[in-house]
Amino acid sequence: MVLDVEEGKSLGMSSERGVSGCGFNRRSFLKCALASGAALGVSEMANPATGISAATEQEKQDDARFIVEAKFYQKLPNRKIKCKLCPRECTVGDRERGYCGVRENRGGAYYTLVHSRVCAAHVDPVEKKPLFHYLPGSLAFSLATAGCNVNCKFCQNWDISQSRPEQLPAHYAPPKSVAELAKQYACPTIAYTYSEPVVFSEYLMDTADAGHEAGIRSIVVSNGYMQEEALKAAYGKMDAVKIDLKAFSETYYRNVVTGQLKPVLDTLVTLRKMGKWTEIVYLVLPGMNDGDAEFRGLAQWIKSNLGADVPLHFTQFHPEYLLKNLPITPVPTLERAKAIADAEGLHYVYIGNVPGHPAQNTYCPKCSHLLVERAGFTANQMLIRKDNCCPFCRHPIPGIWHV
């Protein structure tokens, strides 16, 4: 299975391979040949030449290669365990799985079932994550396993995030082979994305290590619903993080996400303290999380706790999964959200999933010059200097702009 599903786009499988010819010259303009959404397929991953082999039917069920003891759990009496990976803290009896569906208690020990068990892989522009202040115009070798620790009613990727690993075709992709593939496809970065990387933390950590040894960075696209110890251990290995902040309301988190807001806010603060480059995405659902007060509260909290330089992306919702009855988010709603956040003093507020909207671009907060021009997921122009400053007024522009 190969999915290209970031930002609600299901682009299907592609037989196109390789990224040669997509050369970047960041000193001038980025003219990446990748059109918006035309991410490169790795749909031939079963081909031995790629280094990732398709799992057989037998392997899919109970292949020991995929099963590794979990790092974050506590043993309890009566062969039970308590998972310490996310705030849910599932108490799991023998032969049962946690809420995520990818961790199983076997005789009183807890195991991840998805180490190296990739159900989706693709080469994406990093803008598609979206990370706008991280190596613009570059590619990310993006992968996912089955599973998620929440159950958002609007999930765009529910067919993998809400499935158990044995229900999906899988590929055996050990960390070193992922790093090699990233190099092969000219990706400076590996991205853990599509489903919820929290639930495959062990694989993420091992792959990040393998990547770093090979000179490949790692980024994660996550809901941030994670315990602090696990967060520090796993996301401490990341070079950048994108957090989906689903709303600024506990009620919404409880009813729509099946999670909690507070731990996600704690995660953002911890990432800030860790010095991790972090961007925030807020998916705006009509009538659900689009009130002025919520936008204002969100912006004020970000400014107070994280600073005004944290990029905030208000993105457009497309009906999916359990909320097919809702309309697409009107663009004026997104513009209202941005206007409120701008007024509260945030410096980098974007509008996402609306191709061609000027709020996809990065402007200098001091002199207002256009610095990074984007069209869809393509960075057409990138003017930020090597010293990460605006070329017009020398104002520092936060982010990781250059390799």
Add this chain to the structure above:
Amino acid sequence: MNARHIASRRDFLKQTLSGAAVLSTCSGTGLLAEAEQRPAQAKSQVVIANDALLRGTGSAVDSQRILALLDRAVQALFDRDHPLEAWRKLVRPGELVGVKVNTLGGRGISSNPQLVAAICERLQGAGIKAGDIVVWDRDTDELERAGFHVAEGGNRVQCYGTDHVDYEQDLAEYGSVGSRLSKILTRRSDVLINIPVLKDHDGAGVTIALKNMYGVIHNPNKYHPDGCNPYVADLNMLPEIRARMRLTICDATTAMYEGGPGFKPEHSWECNSLLVSQDPVALDYTGWQIIERKRAEHGLKTLEAEQRAPSYIATAADAQHRLGTNDPRKISTVEI
């Protein structure tokens, strides 16, 4: 197929009891309080069939006796003198019959293959072709670990897991539940016979009839918070399940009062019983009381005291769901 061992209902129907069946050990002693014995009148009926000699002198269930026990239970439930008369009230020739077992717990605490064989024998006796019967659960490997022999194709009883045929792509939704349903349910079953086991569950309190439907969907892990409430009730409201459900035969040959859902031999007992009903809520309520009584015998707290009483049973009975009754005054428990 002819019946191998058919007893007269009058020979075995020793007690007709009703009320809040707070039961002790399943076989042997009388199980209901005297004060709660009332005539059964238009109530949900739950038959508890016991056989203290179910295992003879060994530890394995005797296939002849389990068939006889099944016959007694089903005849009592449908008030018939002949077991096939009872089964003909449930199924018609030409129907596809899904026999949903529970095999999560391995050989120790799964639906007994001999009981399932007896059910399949009676289904065939009632005119169902062998190839139109499928014994199934979520996972084929788990079926094999529980002692079932996988069979696909040919004119024989089919036996395999959803992993062999997949789940429907589209979601089935009700209330808190949105799930993909097993194609065995949607495409291979006109009729559903539910064969759960009787056991404790660390999250849900107990897992019996209603919760066995977690094995029908692709995402059961999403429905364990809050003691599985209201998820269990909402799941059983799905038309694809509700319209097919004809009968529950709870395998309580071996039951478990603590430490579930995985098998804990130290907390299991040879109950040597079957609980049979067309009301899964009444059956669950009755089974819950059996487990509570056993817990009390072993000096354990009630599930309520452990803050894991199976609240989903009441939800299944509420005005929104009406899947059955959990009111002991409306449950007629027949112990034979």
